[in-house]
Amino acid sequence: MLRYAIGRLALLVFTLFLLTLFVFALMRLAPGNPAALLLQGIGAVPDESLIALYEHKWGLDQSFVQQYVTWLLELLQGHLGSSFVTGQPVTKEIASRLQPTLLLIASSFIVTVLFSVPLGIVSAIRENTLLDRIVYGGSVLGLSVPLYWLAILLMLGFGVLWPLFPIIGSGSANHYVLPVAAISLIQGAYFVRMIRSFTLEYKHSFFMEAARARGLRRRILYPSYLLRSMLIPVLTVVGTSFSGFFGAAVMIENVFSFPGLGTYMLDMIYNRDFPAIQGCSLLVAAVIFVLNFVTDLGYYAADPRVRLDKQRWEL
Amino acid sequence: MSKSFKRSAITISTILLLLLAACSSQTEPGPASTNKPEAPAAKRITVAVTQDSKGDRIDASTYNGARAVHSAIYDPLVEFGEGGKIGPGLATAWEVSEDGKTYTFHLREGVQFSDGSEFNAESVKFSLARTVANEENASLEIARKLDKVETPDTHTVVLQFKEMATQVLLELSQARPFRIMSPNAVNPAGAADGEFVKPIGTGPWQLDSFKEGAETVLTANEHYWKEKPSPYKLVFKVITDPQARVLALQNGEIDIAGGEVGNIPYESLPIFENNAKYKIEQHASTMSYFMVINQKNSFLADKSVRQAINLGTDTSKMMNGQGADVSGLFQSTVAFVTPTNQPSYSFDPDKAKQLLEAAGFQWNAGSKQYEKDGKPIQLRLVIQTEEYPEWKEMAEIFQSEMKNIGIKVEIANLERAAYYDALWTNKEYDLLLYRTYTDAQLPYRFLTSLFYHTDKTPGVAYQDAALTQQLDGIAKTTSPAEQQAIFDRIFARLHEEAMTVPVYYTKQTFIHSSKIGNFAFGDIEDNPVKWHQLTIEE
Numbered sequence: 001m002l003r004y005a006i007g008r009l010a011l012l013v014f015t016l017f018l019l020t021l022f023v024f025a026l027m028r029l030a031p032g033n034p035a036a037l038l039l040q041g042i043g044a045v046p047d048e049s050l051i052a053l054y055e056h057k058w059g060l061d062q063s064f065v066q067q068y069v070t071w072l073l074e075l076l077q078g079h080l081g082s083s084f085v086t087g088q089p090v091t092k093e094i095a096s097r098l099q100p101t102l103l104l105i106a107s108s109f110i111v112t113v114l115f116s117v118p119l120g121i122v123s124a125i126r127e128n129t130l131l132d133r134i135v136y137g138g139s140v141l142g143l144s145v146p147l148y149w150l151a152i153l154l155m156l157g158f159g160v161l162w163p164l165f166p167i168i169g170s171g172s173a174n175h176y177v178l179p180v181a182a183i184s185l186i187q188g189a190y191f192v193r194m195i196r197s198f199t200l201e202y203k204h205s206f207f208m209e210a211a212r213a214r215g216l217r218r219r220i221l222y223p224s225y226l227l228r229s230m231l232i233p234v235l236t237v238v239g240t241s242f243s244g245f246f247g248a249a250v251m252i253e254n255v256f257s258f259p260g261l262g263t264y265m266l267d268m269i270y271n272r273d274f275p276a277i278q279g280c281s282l283l284v285a286a287v288i289f290v291l292n293f294v295t296d297l298g299y300y301a302a303d304p305r306v307r308l309d310k311q312r313w314e315l
Numbered sequence: 316m317s318k319s320f321k322r323s324a325i326t327i328s329t330i331l332l333l334l335l336a337a338c339s340s341q342t343e344p345g346p347a348s349t350n351k352p353e354a355p356a357a358k359r360i361t362v363a364v365t366q367d368s369k370g371d372r373i374d375a376s377t378y379n380g381a382r383a384v385h386s387a388i389y390d391p392l393v394e395f396g397e398g399g400k401i402g403p404g405l406a407t408a409w410e411v412s413e414d415g416k417t418y419t420f421h422l423r424e425g426v427q428f429s430d431g432s433e434f435n436a437e438s439v440k441f442s443l444a445r446t447v448a449n450e451e452n453a454s455l456e457i458a459r460k461l462d463k464v465e466t467p468d469t470h471t472v473v474l475q476f477k478e479m480a481t482q483v484l485l486e487l488s489q490a491r492p493f494r495i496m497s498p499n500a501v502n503p504a505g506a507a508d509g510e511f512v513k514p515i516g517t518g519p520w521q522l523d524s525f526k527e528g529a530e531t532v533l534t535a536n537e538h539y540w541k542e543k544p545s546p547y548k549l550v551f552k553v554i555t556d557p558q559a560r561v562l563a564l565q566n567g568e569i570d571i572a573g574g575e576v577g578n579i580p581y582e583s584l585p586i587f588e589n590n591a592k593y594k595i596e597q598h599a600s601t602m603s604y605f606m607v608i609n610q611k612n613s614f615l616a617d618k619s620v621r622q623a624i625n626l627g628t629d630t631s632k633m634m635n636g637q638g639a640d641v642s643g644l645f646q647s648t649v650a651f652v653t654p655t656n657q658p659s660y661s662f663d664p665d666k667a668k669q670l671l672e673a674a675g676f677q678w679n680a681g682s683k684q685y686e687k688d689g690k691p692i693q694l695r696l697v698i699q700t701e702e703y704p705e706w707k708e709m710a711e712i713f714q715s716e717m718k719n720i721g722i723k724v725e726i727a728n729l730e731r732a733a734y735y736d737a738l739w740t741n742k743e744y745d746l747l748l749y750r751t752y753t754d755a756q757l758p759y760r761f762l763t764s765l766f767y768h769t770d771k772t773p774g775v776a777y778q779d780a781a782l783t784q785q786l787d788g789i790a791k792t793t794s795p796a797e798q799q800a801i802f803d804r805i806f807a808r809l810h811e812e813a814m815t816v817p818v819y820y821t822k823q824t825f826i827h828s829s830k831i832g833n834f835a836f837g838d839i840e841d842n843p844v845k846w847h848q849l850t851i852e853e
Contacts, residue, residue, distance in 0.1 A: 032732020036739050042378035043752065044454050045764045046739050047772055053450065086369070086379075096527055152558055160566045168554055168568050169529050257554045259367075259528025267366075270701065272732055 008296055012289045016282070020075075023281045024068050027274050034058070034084050034272040041271075058084055058274075071278065080282070081275035085268070090279035094261065100170040101253065101260035105245045107176060108183035112245075116188040117234060120195030124203060125222065135192060142189020147248055151182045151255040168257045179256045183248045190244070191237060198233035202226055231302045239295025242288050357534065358851050360831065361550040361569045362844075363560045363577035368551050370525030370532075374511040375496035376446040382490040383576045384531060384551060386842035388429075389494035389516035392420055392439065392487045395755045395839050399650020401484045405434065405495055405517060406472075415479035415793040422470040427538035428497040429521035436466035437505070441498045443474070444507040452492050456482040481793050485755040490841035519847035520549060529553055535847065545847040551576075557704065561586065564593070564826060573825030574843040581634055581705060587826050598823045598836040601648045601754050603641070604709065606696070606816035607738065607747040607765075607776045614692050615745060619674035621813035624746075625660035626667035627720040630818055632712050634705060639820040644809055646820045649757045651802040658810045659817070667720045678721060685721040693723045697744035699734035706748050709818060739775065746816070749776075754839040758802065759789055766814070777814040 035054035036046035044050065055061045059070065074081055080090035123135035158178055159167035165177045202208060203226060211225050246262075253262035261280065268276035299306050368381035375389045394404040406420040426434040443457070443464055452458045460480045465473040474483070487493045496516055501509030514522050519542070523534035531551045535544035552569055554560045554577065561583045563569045573579050573596075587593040614620050630641035639646065643657035668685075672678070676685040676692070684691040696713070698706045707728060714724045724746070729737065737744045752761040768774030768783045785808065788801045809815065823843060827834060832850040837843050 030732070031736045032730070033736065033740065036735060037732055040735050040739070042451060043756070044451070045775070050454065086372070152562070155559065155562045160562055163566050166568060167566060168552060168559065168563050171529075255556050255559055257552075257556065257559060259526065259553070263528060263555060270731055
């Protein structure tokens, strides 16, 4: 177990390193000069001398390698640099924006799992019944609806026509209802579909046929055979879903004017605030990697085959 | 068997419901109470803004935060009025020396900052020193030319300049960065390079609270000198999505939206028209939308083509004809614009075609385009819709109008950053839709920013030596009559050479709930509404 964990961890750190390099290069290759944008924003003419002044202040006049090494050394000391736009340390800015986003993602995740996992399983067990068709139809609908449109529709329905919930900001628990509903409906549609198809696959598998042939009752068959083996696919769907939730949260935060990391990131991307974007993407990537790592450990715990197949899993 | 499954399903769902109930039991404020906050000490008037106003960093000498918040907290020495007339602000009177090097301001007595401290010559000296020390302001005339600030008595300030300065009053009147801040706003107090602590000004409002990315709350400045302070709190709420602003107005989460601070998409206006619950307020603006022309394009280097494009553009079609009639680059509200000094091209597609033919272009009946030496006129029009969503439709109308006179236009809708790259640095456009500045920056600062051309720094929007010489003339005289004469010639030159394609004159549009009374527009667009006069009617 320990060797397995260390192997995964080493791979993870290496991938993170590659990712930071990638983001670092990408930002500098993208059109748009942060100094020119800042000057334009304050109504000054971004002439060469002013741009040079800012580029020097921000270290953008150094070579790419120099810039990257400086940033990496700072990172090793726990600093993410200072934002071009606000001049504040990026770590401080991220910290102040993190809480609403985490709360939004966590509650959407819980709601999604709570309704979609049971629905997916029940719908597969009741294959071809009315319930199954409704659930299946609902999930296809959910997969094809654009998130932005659904969010606006929810705002119009439950914020304006039937004003049950506030639609702007994140001040109270009520502010979370519509954003969480929007994310959960879309993400849940995906969950239901995946879990339903996995369940069907297992339901019609040889081991289930064999168990059925042995005359096992459904009361034993479903909980101990089907649900037990469902652990692996559910773990896969759930464990790799963070990026989907985060992507949805970025969009939803903008529609509902949530003062979270999503609105911050988008704003900083528009303004080409390199340190802020690097900091945010590093954080998001790290979270995704850690969750993948935990999922891998989950496989190890849930699937005896992983434990046996040492050659394949231990680097 | 199926019964038992049903039973376990019921058990599981009951547990889930209980869990959900447990989660939501923290929800104490009911939906109604979040929509309408229970009347605390002061009622709130909520205004939608598109961007975080960085309420904790609104330092008068910087560009941090929304301009509307700057001008709500800080007052200028002199105020910008209609048509560019400069009136008294914190200074009641001023004299400018003949050579334009000495400006003497007589300050208003009995004015206090929001912290109760006295407004005097020292606070003016501090504010100017702090602004000049900020490198962001290096391009402003005061920062470039200021030699020293003298304070002969507590209510007189003398600004000495190294050379003739002609834009001083205009720069002082803007929302930033020359408004007056209390020396107590920084630590140590009165230090030009002191650390900013909190905004303290003489304006109608002071900062109450600030939540990053969410809202800036202002409360009345009890010491306000000009008029009665407001009994309400003014909340600038960040709403990034335009549709969300419309919905928030509809459900009452905000009371006011519009203008540049919280623009409402014009296609949503019908929702609020003829609706007793809302009022639409419109007011003249000073901004115009126009197309920047790239002379590097061989077709556009030809004056006839530039004039033909102007003649072929039917500006009355833009925004369903909601704008004012376009005649020339600047609106009639802009300083130095008179009814007669700004000639314009009126829509005449036939004349446009004649011009093109006279310039040697041949009509190709197959492609329905004009061409010269077998090369058809094809132009790339660069726009962005992040800040100006209405530009997409305008570009499309322009495209079809150009098709009528045999010119093919391709529209490139770029991301904001790439768009500004095209404008300022890489010049990868033939035509680029842009906007003029506003108020005190018009026309001089705008024209010098975009049209001032030297061999070392080529003009951004156009390169014309004669125009540059005329602009130099403005910097050499403080006489309004002489400046007027020069601007007459500048406007004529802009027209004659067809250096731009004016497209649309903007208007300021605000929508507010009809329970908000006493709505009045401010004197400058950066201070769009007289917020402190607003009332809430029951």
